[in-house]
Amino acid sequence: MTPARRDLVLIVVALGLLTAPVWVTQLPVGGPVYQYERAEVTTNGTAIEYPTATESISGPISDEIACSDSLEARPCALERVVLDNTTVPTGIYASNPGDTRPPIDERYRYVRIDGAVYEPTYVANRSAQREDGMYRVELALERTEPDQALEAVSRHVTADDLSPTVIEAARDGGARAHGEVDVPETPIQLKNGTHYRVYLAGHDDASTVSRGVDLVLTYLAPLAGLWLLISLSRRLEVSHASDDGRRDRP
Known part of the structure; x- marks a missing residue:
């Protein structure tokens, strides 16, 4: 290897050492290792459930199925009142009686109560008409097939926005990552x-x-890179001065 090529290689190495704190963040070193696992979700003819004990999972089976988590007290209490009373009146009105869909954001698409799955619906009550002709909208629940609900709330494993770690855990039963990843709160x-x-x-x-x-690459590598660059610059200065001296000789 010629001296010029050797110096070029050393310059590249020095720059790599100087930038080590930047690219070390992309390496699996320094931080904790996160373990992701899976739990099967099935239907039993009436409900959506985990067939085996899943104490390790925090959160609902799906964030689109209310009452699939024991901590969801408020929506469960509301939907149970709806179920017990068939309908519950609201302060919303519609121009036509019958099934309707008011322009509101839904927090969830389904409800699990007493081992059964229901879909929240809205009915404009024909018997509750205002003087202006509008009909009062009432909350209602319609029982639905659990297989249909599970299919509707699940994400397909080929979805573009799923991380490779989540896909691996869903397919193989487990995956490890050197950093937390975004996990959808719904089945895959x-x-x-x-x-x-x-x-x-x-x-x-x-x-x-x-x-x-991680310590070496973050703190010591930049110092080594800086020292190497300084050494190379001095050697290049000496070499350049020597070449100038030879050219100046008669």
């Missing part, structure tokens, strides 16, 4: 038709070796 449907809820099972702290590598 595989190509074979099965459904799994992916969740964060825990994390392991970085090992001593991993922390050591």
